[in-house]
Amino acid sequence: MTSLNELNAVRKAISPYLHRTPLWHSRYLSGLLGRETWIKAELFQRTGSYKPRGMLWAMMQLAPEARARGTITFSAGNAAQGLAYAGQMLDVSSTVVMSASANPTKVAATKGYGAKVIQHGTPQEAAQFCLDYAAREGLTYISSYDDDDLMSGHASLGQEIFEDLPDVADIVLGIGGGGMAGGIAKAAIATGHKARLWGVEPEGASAMTQSLEAGHAVRLPVVSTIADGLAAPSAGELCYALVKERFEGVAVVSDANIVEAMKILMSRLKIMPEPAACAGLAAVLNGHAGAANAGPLVLVVSGGNVDLGSLKSWL
Incomplete structure (x- = not known):
């Protein structure tokens, strides 16, 4: 503990x-x-x-090579902004996968913090797509909630x-x-x-x-x-x-x-x-x-x- x-x-x-x-x-x-x-x-x-509280610390704990690959998460919107903001502050690139029906205000704000936003399917479909995309593109996945450093x-x-x-x-x-x-x-x-x-x-x-x-x-x-x-x-x-x-x-x-x-x-x-x-x-x-x-x-x-x-x- x-x-x-x-x-x-x-x-x-x-x-x-x-x-x-x-x-x-x-x-x-x-x-x-x-x-x-x-x-x-x-x-x-x-x-x-x-959300930035946890995302900042989770990103700070990444090894240099993991930071260099860039980060990615799945989010309904607030963790998306948290990751994007942390990346902006720590000079780490960020990608966020959100559902097709995600809150437009949160989508726009996430882009405003410098993240790449991909919208895809339902929340369940977006979550799986995020993991698949991270593996395919070699990005470092940070969970929007289930991560010890984040918590x-x-x-x-x-x-x-x-x-x-x-x-x-x-x-x-x-x-x-x-x-x-x-x-x-x-x-x-x-x-x-x-x-x-x-x-x-x-x-x-x-x-x-x-x-x-x-x-x-x-x-x-x-x-x-x-x-x-x-x-x-x-x-x-x-x-x-x-x-x-x-x-x-x-x-x-x-x-x-x-x-x-x-x-x-x-x-x-x-x-x-x-x-x-x-x-x-x-x-x-x-x-x-x-x-x-x-x-x-x-x-x-x-x-x-x-x-x-x-x-x-x-x-």
Whole structure:
């Protein structure tokens, strides 16, 4: 298991390229949920999501020859921007495979950070195409979630929460493949913090829930949700192990629940989160993810890369 000293070294290495995002107390959410509530505003991170934390460290760990070949990942969009940004900062070329239906805003932003973007098929088809393309072209594959170095970078998010709110009782966050969840679990284990960790998935992309039920990481035959940031085609094997070890549970919410949470965050907190970032609030509002517990609550608002055309149809 990664030690606290090792995680501190990771933070030191990646921090010059990142914002330390705010942890804001919300009087409105505290009243609504009946307990003191904070949001970790990771939508204000570089590229608009938490993803550069892990991608920077994963890229830094590559051998010189692996960097020279160039990097590639599969992503719905936020990890795509994270890889592209890391490559731009570290002078490493990057290629990203995204589904044909990927968020146009995320596609454009990824290109803006200098990556080559290939769109192909469904998320499942794009994920396999990415692996095949990497092998064919000799590119260095970095998983968008199931990578130990990547999760060590994401652990910095958890460390910031524990430092800014030492008495946090519950942390609730969305889970796609499980990279952020694994990172926060790493931080909790290394620091010895006793906060309860809760994951949340959309009904149409519940890979981690099904993995916990099956006793191993599973791949979904199809995913369908407005929360593209949580629409990974599978749960990561390394991610699954960390979630199983450290999380209290994983809740499942509907897209309608997510939209209602989005409306609250937009209208009352005056921020513009993407659907994936609203899953935590959606779960607590509907009585899940430790909703009945006492003590300070943190909701991780993980990203804000919203496609405005889609937003109009959701609201």
